[in-house]
Amino acid sequence: MTAAEHRVQVLVIGGGQAGLAAGYHLRRAGLDFAILDAAPAPGGAWQHYWESLRLFSPAAYSSLPGRPMPGQAGTEWPDAEHVAEYLAEYEKRYELPVHRPVGVASVTNAGDGGLLVRTDEGDWHARALVSATGSWTRPFVPAVPGRELFTGRQLHTTGYHRATDFTGRRVVVVGGGNSGAQIAADLVGHAAAVRWVTRRPARLLPDEIDGRALFEIATRRVQDGGPRISDLGDIVATEPVRAARRAGLLTDHRMFTALTPAGPRWADGEPWPADAIVWCTGFRPALVHLAPLALRTGARGRIATTGTRAVSDPRIHLLGYGDWTGPASATLIGVGRTARQAVAEITGLLN
Template identity: 45%
Template sequence: MAVPVRGKIHAPGGVGRNVNYISGAEAAEVQSVVIGAGQAGLSGAYHLRRTGFEPERDFVVLDHNPGPGGAWRYRWPSLTYGRVHGMHALPGMELTDADPARPSSEVITEYFDRYERAFDLRVRRPVKVRTVREGTGGRLLVETSAGAWSTRTLINATGTWDRPFWPRYEGQETFLGRQLHTARYPGPEAFAGQRVVVVGGGASATQHLLEIAPYAADTTWVTRRPPVFREGPFDEEAGRAAVALVEERVRRGLPPRSVVSVTGLPLNDAIRRGLADGVLDRQPMFDRITPEGVEWKDGRRVAADVILWATGFRPAVDHLTPLRLREPGGGIRLEGTRAVADPRVHLVGYGPSASTVGANRAGRAAVRDIGRLLARERVTV
């Protein structure tokens, strides 16, 4: 169980004098900083609060968004709450009586807002974390747009939404049409009468295609590998097996893959219709982009007005670069949620915990480890 140090704590901009001066910057001392207020960050903050940590005094939650909701704030309007797969409630408060016809961005943003207020998490926003580096006295220094915090531990819950992955292909800069990523998908009506190439083999790509096809003049689906469709229910045992595969990569210090990448695409009624009517007629990846569309080595071409890159995201962890957490394989090696290279740092919503239920568990596990670390420090002082 965590035993917070009950010292005199003041946030940047406050009146108190219990601060460190590092490179001329005033840094408030806390026991933990949580970066990100999406599902994983709020879970971590909840468990800190439940364990006895006081917001602002013992920990602070920093979020770069202008309001609650995390990445859910930016989901496209046509993704209604009823179409969301596997949304798991935050710990301690269920999401009830939600209208399945409302946009998920509205439903979940309002839910996160209620949650923050119910548990008095006092999220500071908008605050951009610029860097996390070694401070003094064995502490980490978190430098932000709103000042600096000196902390004994860190829960990094920045997710992936801020790092959309854009593959590079020959001729990409010559394309005369529009290119956009899932992160900025505006909804199907924006593609009315246009020829659209959708790139990517995940759930977002198939959702986009099924939505866009009734509006577009033509759609083409391309992927690097043939898609794998999964029949039957995705039960708890299958879920654990999928998470274990992702977890193994993280333990080896490799960049994490999404859980969806190892589970395959669910073969539901909508997918079956898309396969039957040709909307989900997958083509191999093109070799180059031309001003008018895309082209394969065999000379085949497809004209396009829009290329929609449903190519996923990468973990948003560049602010942690000064801590040198990355392994030679390119990822951050974890034991549970704890970075092997620095036990003060926990990554939640990363790799195997990059799902709503996984994020909840990761937040709890991170706080449990943080409590043990701080308790050991108190014993040795």
Template identity: 45%
Template sequence: MNDFRVRDVDVVVIGAGQAGLSVAYHLRRAGLVPDRDFVVLDHAPRPGGAWQFRWPGLTYGKVHGMHSLPGMELTDADGSRPSSEVVGDYFAAYEDAFELRVRRPVEVAAVREGAAGRLRVETSQGVWSTRAVVNATGTWDRPFWPRYPGQETFLGRQLHTSGYRGPQEFTGRRVVVVGGGASGTQHLMEIAEVAEATTWVTRRPPVFREGPFDAEQGRAAVARVEERVREGLPPQSVVAVTGLPVNDAIRAARAEGVLDRLPMFDRITPDGVAWDDGRTVAADRILWATGFRAAIDHLSPLKLREPGGGIRMEGTRAARDERIHLVGYGPSASTIGANRAGRTAVRDIGRLLERVPAPV
């Protein structure tokens, strides 16, 4: 850390994606002043949250379910522009409009117990002492790489979707795409247009969903994720329990056989993947579309995790510590969920600040 001053604030918000900006907006509406009463710390180089790292081929017109931030609509977006640019520009304008004064790039190393019942937030830009922390770090920084026998022997290239920059590097290659989520299917369909051959592998048969996802189904999906976090289990994403929405591109890919799925292989060989029944597939590339885990290691000193591996939640609040809120975690890991969670967290933090006065 290059600044050893300890600065006092009421609330530290960690992360400036959809969830973090929603929290900052509601803190401002509650009368708290940026840089005096609360601070927003973001490790990314520029506005946009995880959106700024999306691959160029994901244009805004291909994005499903992007909800505007509270208080300022995203209007007249050019669907042909990369989503990273559209959302990055929108987030930047939002930060300016509400004078949120996001500090970046700031790496948060640890959140610890501080003096007089406060929390100590240790960062690359110094230390903040605070009465409450809102963690809005999402999952992008923790891509999940499964381990399979023989993985280290593979002579081709393995990469995670977090490092995907477009289909061009797969031109003329034999590619195995692992994972049944939306990113896996989107990448697979792009890659299939330029690759010599593609193979789609998933642990479970994919569930394709025809028609709109109604409100009752949405509530049921969120409830399943909420139940896990109430039990202290690692959360699933809401998207993981809703199935894959079918559009014209999905229909065409299924008709062409691009989305013919194989069960998960048993091992990786130097030149591909293999199953115990004797089946093999040759490959030059393996793309792991296997999702992400919550980026919460900096909270480890507070010992919030339950034996099941997750943080038990009561609403947005960590059950073991009312000073810690997590937004964009579990049931709020969607753009609309993050907006709602931001409002809920600020309401509960307001009650905490009223009940526990700041030290003189």
């Protein structure tokens, strides 16, 4: 199979919420495009989240462009399964040209001003590319001394599914963000003991701040330099988190200094025997496919962007990577606006 057999104006890599939002605006712009998704089924990362996860916002405030998310019976706050079903329906509704499962190996210069994308299902040629691969496939775990010595179970957020898997166990949850707080609260009442560990004191956002408010804050920040979300706190105070805190069952502890075969050990020598550690320590953008283009710069190896466009290559847009392309671009409600801007730039480049 040659590059000429798959030739489009724009190729989107990633079939989650960011890729679908890009597809929606590419279709409206009348561009010839395709979406490549490595997953065997639609739904993006939402099909892999833990069972108790709920959106921060009601369905009406968690929609992709053109199609409001329907509500979920019995709750104001839809769960991850509902979101995955919504994404699958969205993809079908707009007849988006998603090819799956297709694993992308690399993106290189084609020699004619275009881009050559090599995949495990053949090659593609495109004049512009939207990378919307997210970060779920690149979980990050810090290099804690003794991590390889611990004899209990270690898993990342990506491997956590339900609290009942840890019934009667002593569990350490590491991470001061939303996933750490929510998983620790989820475990309370099931695990024999839960110790929530964070690098700095946990900062819950005010109770009235949900996903709607977060999007508004992020938007104002971009438009007029308003307050940053991090100025207010780090964790959305969902009801399970608030309830566990009120009951005195969810207290954050500072980070341990090392792991022993039996569990964590703190600087003062205090041990805490544990059966499992859940690392809720974040992710890194899944961008290895762009490595041949040498877009990364600086000591931290980030791809410099203006909006979503790579500064060093106007053919490349990054969509849905949070801090790299704006916090709103990593949200259901925010990615549509960001995708629209990216497609507008791509249309200008191609015309």
